Amino acid sequence: MPTAADPAGARVEPPAHERRVEGAARSVFSSVRVRITIAALLVVAVTLAVGGAGLVFLVHRSLVNNARSAVISEADNVGSVVAQGVVPTHLVVRVGTAVQVVNAKGQVLTSSGDLDRRGPVTTIRPPVGGRMILATTGELPGDDDADTTVAVTVSSPKGPLTVYAVSSGEATENSTHLLGFFLALGLPFVLLISGLAAWILAGRALRPVESIRAEVADISGRDLNRRVPEPPIDDEIGRLARTMNAMLARLEASTDRQRQFVSDASHELRSPLAALLAQVEVARAHPERADWEAVSDVVAAEGSRLERIIDELLLLARSDEGQLEAGTEPVDLDELVFGEAQRLSAVTDIAVDLHGVTAGRVTGDTEQLRRVVRNLADNAARHARSTVAFEVGHHDGVVELAVSDDGPGIPPDQRLRVFERFARLDEARDRPGGGTGLGLAIVGEIVQAHGGSVMVTDAAPGARFEVELPAYPD
Numbered sequence: 001m002p003t004a005a006d007p008a009g010a011r012v013e014p015p016a017h018e019r020r021v022e023g024a025a026r027s028v029f030s031s032v033r034v035r036i037t038i039a040a041l042l043v044v045a046v047t048l049a050v051g052g053a054g055l056v057f058l059v060h061r062s063l064v065n066n067a068r069s070a071v072i073s074e075a076d077n078v079g080s081v082v083a084q085g086v087v088p089t090h091l092v093v094r095v096g097t098a099v100q101v102v103n104a105k106g107q108v109l110t111s112s113g114d115l116d117r118r119g120p121v122t123t124i125r126p127p128v129g130g131r132m133i134l135a136t137t138g139e140l141p142g143d144d145d146a147d148t149t150v151a152v153t154v155s156s157p158k159g160p161l162t163v164y165a166v167s168s169g170e171a172t173e174n175s176t177h178l179l180g181f182f183l184a185l186g187l188p189f190v191l192l193i194s195g196l197a198a199w200i201l202a203g204r205a206l207r208p209v210e211s212i213r214a215e216v217a218d219i220s221g222r223d224l225n226r227r228v229p230e231p232p233i234d235d236e237i238g239r240l241a242r243t244m245n246a247m248l249a250r251l252e253a254s255t256d257r258q259r260q261f262v263s264d265a266s267h268e269l270r271s272p273l274a275a276l277l278a279q280v281e282v283a284r285a286h287p288e289r290a291d292w293e294a295v296s297d298v299v300a301a302e303g304s305r306l307e308r309i310i311d312e313l314l315l316l317a318r319s320d321e322g323q324l325e326a327g328t329e330p331v332d333l334d335e336l337v338f339g340e341a342q343r344l345s346a347v348t349d350i351a352v353d354l355h356g357v358t359a360g361r362v363t364g365d366t367e368q369l370r371r372v373v374r375n376l377a378d379n380a381a382r383h384a385r386s387t388v389a390f391e392v393g394h395h396d397g398v399v400e401l402a403v404s405d406d407g408p409g410i411p412p413d414q415r416l417r418v419f420e421r422f423a424r425l426d427e428a429r430d431r432p433g434g435g436t437g438l439g440l441a442i443v444g445e446i447v448q449a450h451g452g453s454v455m456v457t458d459a460a461p462g463a464r465f466e467v468e469l470p471a472y473p474d
């Protein structure tokens with residue numbers, strides 16, 4: 001298998017997950033900053049386009065209405081002047097309107113602006129005193145841009161006179177076009193400013209994310225003590241950084257525990273191995289003087305010690321992988337206690353008190369639970385002055401096992417520590433009769449796998465270990 005150190009010069013490629021990240025980074029749209037900027041530009045563009053079109057429409061409508069009112073009042077004004085028999089040669093009217101005064105014979109008496117003096121703009125005449133707003137002359141029916149003609153007929157000393165006032169839609173058109181032109185000119189500018197603002201703001205908001213990413217990319221398994229920079233604000237990014245740091249702290253603690261475990265385990269394995277090898281080597285150096293029986297005793301003792309440690313380490317490893325299954329068989333804890341008590345009586349001269357043992361059936365794995373009882377019994381026997389007492393009781397769906405001794409007890413501040421792996425309170429006691437400090441760690445793991453709990457209290461004097469396990473349902 002080619003590796004980074006492959007002497008054959010095989011190409012060393014980054015792990016698959018890193019390659020994927022690199023490949024994705026090539027697309028412009030993979031940048032959140034780019035996506036935010038594009039989204040902001042789209043929103044601003046659509047808002048401006050819709051808003052601009054609405055504005056042009058409203059302004060146009062209002063201009064058309066104004067022009068219409070202007071042309072009506074123009075017709076009325078001129079009408080009231082000519083009604084007195086005065087027909088001015090020069091009519092002064094508002095910009096954008098034109099007026100024509102026509103007599104009953106259809107002759108144009110006067111007009112303003114560009115209106116033709118030769119003939120009337122239309123032959124339609126309202127009756128005297130009446131006013132008509134004539135249909136616009138736009139290209140399409142109802143086209144507001146077109147001219148509006150207002151006809152007013154008044155009676156005058158010169159007979160009935162009709163005033164035609166025409167508004168030119170051109171002024172309205174021009175104003176509307178001008179507004180449209182300025183809006184169209186301003187739109188790209190506003191877009192540019194908004195795009196720039198979105199780009200800068202997104203960049204600023206995402207800067208901590210980039211520094212977090214760069215820091216995490218740089219953190220290897222060896223420097224888990226490093227932390228990502230935490231922005232001072234408690235926003236999503238601040239929380240992300242804090243969560244990440246908490247995760248790094250957990251990883252660091254777990255890696256430290258693993259390292260400590262490996263180093264302690266190696267140390268524990270080396271001692272019996274060294275003792276064993278030393279015996280064998282001395283004997284081999286002087287085979288003729290060697291006491292081979294004594295050597296084989298040491299080899300057997302240290303060998304079984306090694307086997308026990310390896311067995312315990314394997315159990316703990318299985319538990320760490322979540323593979324320590326509790327089992328579902330009914331196990332009589334009282335029977336396990338009687339068995340262990342018998343064993344203790346056979347191998348030690350410690351008195352065993354079984355008065356408090358009553359029936360107690362739990363759900364679990366017999367071998368694992370035997371191990372719990374044995375580890376507690378061994379500890380108690382090792383530390384007891386004269387007596388070890390067992391109790392088994394059953395109440396409210398819980399079976400309680402207590403193992404007490406009349407030894408030195410465990411100081412309150414050490415009662416949690418004794419359940420840690422390789423924890424030994426009295427190091428001097430540990431060799432050669434002592435254990436590896438795994439017994440209670442194993443008790444803890446097995447009890448936990450069975451859904452129970454274990455704690456240390458005072459037996460006054462001595463230590464008292466109390467285990468609670470769910471009872472086997474009857």
Ligand SMILES: Nc1ncnc2c1ncn2[C@@H]1O[C@H](COP(=O)(O)OP(=O)(O)OP(=O)(O)O)[C@@H](O)[C@H]1O
Nearest residue numbers: 379380383418424425426435436437438439440463
């Ligand atoms: N009944 C007890 N009285 C006083 N101290 C105890 C008692 N039980 C355990 N301890 C202390 O807790 C430590 C851890 O116990 P544990 O059973 O885990 O390890 P060990 O007995 O030293 O080794 P092992 O059980 O692996 O052979 C012991 O070394 C001892 O100092």
Ligand SMILES: [Mg+2]
Nearest residue numbers: 379435439440
């Ligand atoms: Mg022990």
